[in-house]
Amino acid sequence: MLKAIGLRSVDDLFAPIPAEYRLNRDLKVPRQLAESEIVDFFRERSRENGEGYTSFLGAGAYAHYRPVIIDSLISRGEFLTAYTPYQAEISQGTLQSIFEFQSMICELTGMEVANASMYDGSTAAAEAVMMAVRLTGRRSVVVARSLHPEYREVLATYATHQGMPLTVTGFGDDGRLNLEELEMSITAETGCVLIQSPNFFGTIEDVASIAEITHNKGAMLVVSIAEAVSLGIVEPPREADVIAMEAQSLGVPLGFGGPYCGVIATREKFVRQMPGRLVGQTVDKQGRRGFVLTLATREQHIRREKATSNICTNQALVALMVNIFMTVYGKVGLRELAKQNLAKTAYAAGEFAKHGKILFGGAPRFNEFVVQTSEDSKAINRRLLEHRIVGGLPLKKFYPELGNAALWCSTELTTRSAIDGAVGLLHERPAQAAKERPAQEKEKKEEAAEVAR
């Protein structure tokens, strides 16, 4: 090949790079590994990563069963190793599946249009807020304190340089948004209100009332949904103007936090301000049905600095997992699945109530609940961990006002015996071993730093 090009050595190809910058040594990375060594390496890491533990964690990342056909199908090279479907004639597989995804997300959320996906629920929420601000021309944003704390942090990052002031609005004793406080928080400058339902505590919000208050003041309502399985049995927030969802719980592995699948859904009249890729139906020269990427004039590769967002790559393969999951469970299965989550959680909350206080009992919840204890949540979790159980998420770091509280989650995969086992360990309180103290002190310092911020 070198001869064909008329060169003597490979180094000639790199002649355009000034000699003083060329790397004249090996990169300091480990030597080449054989495939068997790579597999061994990751199996080893897997063993150091919670393999075989029973977990009660949710908080924006949910453990649901993933039907095996999801991985069989997404592993097909034609899906796995294709690019963004710009060349429609040889991308109809990806395009039709995205069209089906958009359609099912509409059915599930009660909205009229949905995009092809966003990075995740947190960035989808931030982008949905920016969209609402563009639509209303009013720049300030009211954010529920019961929105996932990390989603709030992401929104704060995005908002900083957009000139979008954020106001946080609190929750009441039932865990739902405090409606009086909400009403006072919305001003003539408020472009939108961002809430989550089921919210971070698993409590289902009174979306209709929130929407009424919000709309009466001329603002838009953006609803974030982090637990999409809830939509099998919980009425979708149809009164919202924009829905920003994390679809991870529909067939996407927990994967230590990613990749997940965000998606934005809204009303037809707002579609031209929606960020992200969109697939539309059309016809070819012979009148046959086909699908294309459409409304690209919103996007960065056409509009450059005037685009609705800089988003380019989305989460197509993860959206395909979600698509297959929704197809497997379908109209009846999604309801039955959600119902099992509801039943497990009702049972778990009942059992935990025997040894701790269940907060926010006054409102409906889906598959999460907050348990307040006299003992420190982290101390409880350390005890559970010895029995290979991962307890609920300690909330002190995010909500110090709730005292010793933790957010517990149970799904269809949580067995009754696991719940009984965890509850049994909850009230047991052995003397703290001396060796645990340094770790606790470090945690206390971290918490103090968090609270200070």
Place this chain on the structure above:
Amino acid sequence: MKHLTRKASLQVNQNEGLIFEKSSPGKAAWKLPPLDVPEVDTVKLLGASERKDLGSMPEVSEIEIIRHFTRLSTWNYAIDLGMYPLGSCTMKYNPRVNEAVARVEGIANGHPYQPEIISQGALRILKMLSEQLIEITGMDAITLQPAAGAHGEMTGLLMVRAFHQSKGNARKKILIPDSAHGTNPATAAMVNYAVENLKSDPRGMVDLAALEAQMNEDVAALMLTNPNTLGVFEQDIHKIADILHAKGGLLYMDGANMNALVGKVRPGDFGVDVMHLNLHKTFSTPHGGGGPGSGPVAIKKILEPFVPTPVLVTNPDGTLAFDYNRPQSVGRVRAFYGNFGMFVRALAYIQANGPDGLRQTTEDAVLNANYIRKGLEGTYDLPYSTPTMHEVVFSDKLQAKKGVRTMDIAKRLIDYGFHPYTTAFPLIVPGALMIEPTESESVEEMDLFIEAMKSIAEEVEEDPQTVLDAPHSTRVSRLDETAAARKPVLRWKPVV
């Protein structure tokens, strides 16, 4: 058409409607275990919040689902079928061991909030990948949090802004060459910087005199792709960095084309202050039909205080942990820690290559692009004769005389069994054909590609209409994009 049969031939493929059109009541592909806790009264638990109906969600059987998606899959072109020479997209082979290790139990199912003490495996993966990417780029620190290239750009510019702000002046604008990706200006806007375009010189490189003239204390950074989108290495890169640094500006490198540099030259050594990588380009994680990507951002020491939270740290006892207490951080750009599954794959890729393999990958990628350039030079117009790195940009100047444009040639390439190259980009080349073969292609596959391109050029001379009407062999012919945009149909609706 004379070479058509060498690469591809026609084959029957299955028709398949939308999944909704196969649905009928009573069909199911799911089964739940018996409930081991008491049944609940949903009305009592949920009241008005209970959903009564799931509308038109489908009801189908498992074999129907398998056939549905398998049939759809056969309508796609993919790297697994052949060369996918999309310039600037780096469509290289996606090793299957990466997929296998990403599905190992503890790696696939680790919860992001599980205690750090039982997350050491995941944290070790984050640490190793971070260290190796820092070594590969020659930078000082890295954040893995951004979910894609454009997200990395945003993160990088947030850090640039925070850096300038810490010096008392956030500055006003970003310089962007006219050859840049569209994400660059869109990102600058998201971080509230004005965009100022920078002209290229006759070699297709940054015009130093123009840069000198446009550089002042209002400029926060220059966003530069290197090699640039013409596949040309910016030879004056250090002078560019010097001009920026002299006025307090920073050099941002879009790492989209890093596949031309790994193991041969390091951006950190030629003056770059901040850059993003695309793990789904250079580091072989699959594109998946448009994601998931991953866009780590590597930085020099001066930007380290501003990286997104949390930051991975090593405890005195050697265990790994996240540090959330970073007062100068730009904040979070994503929930949790980034697209972890992509980190696993990228690390496996680096392991499978080692230092020798990484170097050779780059050499092969550049060699392949030059082989294609040599093979097609003369047949297609080469607007810039500057040496080519990993991709080569031709123009349709010769074929345009017959009324055939780059998109037509691209569509005809489909009939020859190839995915088209990137069309009409970069914007500085009218009618661009941007070809990036990557290291994955054998000389046999590239010869077929060169033959196909030459055959199309002949067709343009002899029978341009065949090219203008292409593709001829696909399930659907060219689709009406104007109608799609004018009256958008973005979802299926039940027929009432």
